[in-house]
Amino acid sequence: MSASNISTHAFDGRMQSPKPVRNERLNVEQASYAYSATAQSAPTFTLGATSFQAHERELVAILGPNASGKSTLLQLISGTIAPLSGRVELDGEETSRLDTRTRAQRIAMVHQESPVVYPALAGDFVLQGRYPYGRALRFATKQDIEIARNALAQVGADHLAGRTIGELSGGEKQRVILARALAQQPRLILLDEPTLHLDIGAQVDLLERLRQLAQENRYAVVVVTHELALAAEFADRVVLLQHGRCLRVGTPATVYQRELLEQVFEAPLDVETGPAGRPRVNLRARRGEDAE
Amino acid sequence: MRPLTVRRLLWTCGGLTVALLASVVLALKLGAVPISVTDLVVNLGRAAIGRTSQIPTEYRLIIFDLRLPRILLGILVGAALSVSGASFQALLRNPLADPFVLGVSSGAALGSILAMIIAPQLAFVMPLGAFLGAIATIAAVYFLGRREGELDSTTLLLGGIISASFLSAIIMFLMTTLAGRDLRGMVFWLMGDLSTPVPVSLRWILTVGVIAGIGAIYTTAADLNLLLTGEREAIHLGVDATRVKLVVYISASLLTALAVSASGAIGYVGLLVPHAVRLLFGSDYRLLIPASALGGAIAIVLADTLARTVVAPTELPVGAMTAMAGAPVFIYLLRRGMR
Numbered sequence: 001m002s003a004s005n006i007s008t009h010a011f012d013g014r015m016q017s018p019k020p021v022r023n024e025r026l027n028v029e030q031a032s033y034a035y036s037a038t039a040q041s042a043p044t045f046t047l048g049a050t051s052f053q054a055h056e057r058e059l060v061a062i063l064g065p066n067a068s069g070k071s072t073l074l075q076l077i078s079g080t081i082a083p084l085s086g087r088v089e090l091d092g093e094e095t096s097r098l099d100t101r102t103r104a105q106r107i108a109m110v111h112q113e114s115p116v117v118y119p120a121l122a123g124d125f126v127l128q129g130r131y132p133y134g135r136a137l138r139f140a141t142k143q144d145i146e147i148a149r150n151a152l153a154q155v156g157a158d159h160l161a162g163r164t165i166g167e168l169s170g171g172e173k174q175r176v177i178l179a180r181a182l183a184q185q186p187r188l189i190l191l192d193e194p195t196l197h198l199d200i201g202a203q204v205d206l207l208e209r210l211r212q213l214a215q216e217n218r219y220a221v222v223v224v225t226h227e228l229a230l231a232a233e234f235a236d237r238v239v240l241l242q243h244g245r246c247l248r249v250g251t252p253a254t255v256y257q258r259e260l261l262e263q264v265f266e267a268p269l270d271v272e273t274g275p276a277g278r279p280r281v282n283l284r285a286r287r288g289e290d291a292e
Numbered sequence: 293m294r295p296l297t298v299r300r301l302l303w304t305c306g307g308l309t310v311a312l313l314a315s316v317v318l319a320l321k322l323g324a325v326p327i328s329v330t331d332l333v334v335n336l337g338r339a340a341i342g343r344t345s346q347i348p349t350e351y352r353l354i355i356f357d358l359r360l361p362r363i364l365l366g367i368l369v370g371a372a373l374s375v376s377g378a379s380f381q382a383l384l385r386n387p388l389a390d391p392f393v394l395g396v397s398s399g400a401a402l403g404s405i406l407a408m409i410i411a412p413q414l415a416f417v418m419p420l421g422a423f424l425g426a427i428a429t430i431a432a433v434y435f436l437g438r439r440e441g442e443l444d445s446t447t448l449l450l451g452g453i454i455s456a457s458f459l460s461a462i463i464m465f466l467m468t469t470l471a472g473r474d475l476r477g478m479v480f481w482l483m484g485d486l487s488t489p490v491p492v493s494l495r496w497i498l499t500v501g502v503i504a505g506i507g508a509i510y511t512t513a514a515d516l517n518l519l520l521t522g523e524r525e526a527i528h529l530g531v532d533a534t535r536v537k538l539v540v541y542i543s544a545s546l547l548t549a550l551a552v553s554a555s556g557a558i559g560y561v562g563l564l565v566p567h568a569v570r571l572l573f574g575s576d577y578r579l580l581i582p583a584s585a586l587g588g589a590i591a592i593v594l595a596d597t598l599a600r601t602v603v604a605p606t607e608l609p610v611g612a613m614t615a616m617a618g619a620p621v622f623i624y625l626l627r628r629g630m631r
Contacts, residue, residue, distance in 0.1 A: 100530050100532050101532075109524075125521075128529060131530055131531070137578050145293065145295065161293045184529070
């Protein structure tokens with residue numbers, strides 16, 4: 001950990017220099033993986049060699065239909081599984097070699113929402129993000145509470161601190177979960193299908209917030225999604241996967257080609273260029289039937 | 293935001309300790325021969341300052357030879373069962389988990405019976421057999437409860453209930469084929485009962501084991517809070533889930549085994565007590581574990597006092613009392629889901 005990284009605190013406003021220096025945060029180099037039922041049997045799913053980079057302040061979308069290997073790639077990045085070949089590095093260190101605690105201080109993961117067994121206050125839930133910094137029974141320090149408050153404020157959820165998780169709407173819950181990730185003060189934030197259960201307003205809100213947070217706190221953000229339109233609008237870079245193969249890496253404008261997307265997503269699509277130079281994707285109904 | 297503070301933890305546990313002392317006094321007082329509070333205080337005072345010779349023989353017998361050992365045993369057993377229930381609830385992410393419901397108590401009972409058959413002369417062999425039985429059962433139930441790599445709540449509970457009845461059947465078989473056994477004693481022990489005195493060597497094993505087991509689980513209290521939100525989430529927040537699960541599974545099985553080898557399969561304490569504690573003090577495991585230990589002790593001491601007095605001079609097994617209170621609560625929780 002170098003001195004320059006100490007200033008990546010979530011509530012540190014100083015690093016908004018007018019011309020950001022884009023340090024490379026995440027480097028995925030020819031990383032591959034294979035699942036098999038037992039050590040000897042043939043793999044049931046393989047993720048072919050994949051390479052891409054994510055710099056600080058950047059939002060990268062991993063895009064693909066179901067069973068394309070998106071979640072596997074995300075797990076590789078998070079370091080909970082080690083690549084079969086190749087490397088996944090965060091600021092020059094292999095993520096799978098970090099110990100659990102250090103990894104949690106550098107990488108935050110936002111999962112698809114999971115059921116809450118016992119009621120907890122949203123504020124106390126966000127405090128869980130301070131776990132990797134605490135010792136033994138981890139009674140919250142003043143600083144922890146301050147950081148958790150700031151994290152809630154950054155996602156516009158200060159008013160939710162005293163509510164129980166169970167009574168929040170889908171969008172509110174997602175914001176509280178994101179706040180917990182911010183409280184980890186990570187360098188890299190990973191999100192697994194974060195928009196899955198959100199209505200369209202909350203989806204746009206979440207991605208705009210992520211872009212803004214990446215700018216302010218110098219995170220690199222990697223989002224797994226199958227929402228073509230959202231990725232086109234908000235991603236700096238897109239990694240397109242199909243059947244465990246990495247087909248294309250690049251800006252949305254270079255990756256969004258009609259024939260390619262139609263073939264990957266198996267749906268008739270129209271791709272046009274919007275006013276900001278970003279591609280726009282529209283569904284086209286197949287003859288006589290509604291396209292999903 | 294209302295994070296747990298050390299102050300709140302200490303106040304809550306202090307309050308519960310006072311309640312425990314009050315229930316101990318009550319339990320010493322009530323019984324087939326009631327003893328006045330004055331006599332109690334005087335004689336306990338005499339014992340405390342070492343003047344045991346001044347204690348009248350009848351009081352020495354009733355207070356110090358009969359009631360007090362039984363109460364202390366009840367405290368250990370209640371604490372062990374409640375903490376083990378609370379731990380299983382966190383590990384399995386299921387508010388209905390309890391050593392009795394999961395079949396772990398039956399496994400421990402079978403283990404200790406087998407141990408007694410094989411080597412009846414050794415004191416530590418019973419808790420050891422119980423421990424092996426408990427570990428084997430929770431492992432079996434855990435694998436029965438998995439579906440496509442995920443723990444399925446319904447399958448898990450069914451697996452536990454089926455294991456419990458299967459193991460009870462084997463115990464029944466062993467009991468009826470073993471000639472010369474005290475059948476009423478066996479039935480009481482199976483229901484859960486504190487009336488059988490525990491040999492002195494076993495008392496030490498029990499005391500040290502229960503304290504060590506609860507202590508080991510308490511070191512993981514902060515991790516259990518996170519494991520409750522899901523194992524994957526916990527790992528990404530920095531919890532060494534494999535280590536925590538191993539420590540807690542082994543300690544919770546040990547606690548169940550110790551309780552069962554001393555007092556048989558007392559049911560539902562591990563379900564009732566943590567649930568009541570959650571309603572009163574919230575579900576933070578840093579508070580839940582010590583509060584459940586104290587609450588479990590109170591619950592067993594009071595339940596056993598009831599068992600000794602409702603149809604005095606005849607006694608009921610304490611397990612009958614806890615089951616009468618616990619089974620309706622279990623059904624209520626099952627129907628309502630969890631708040």
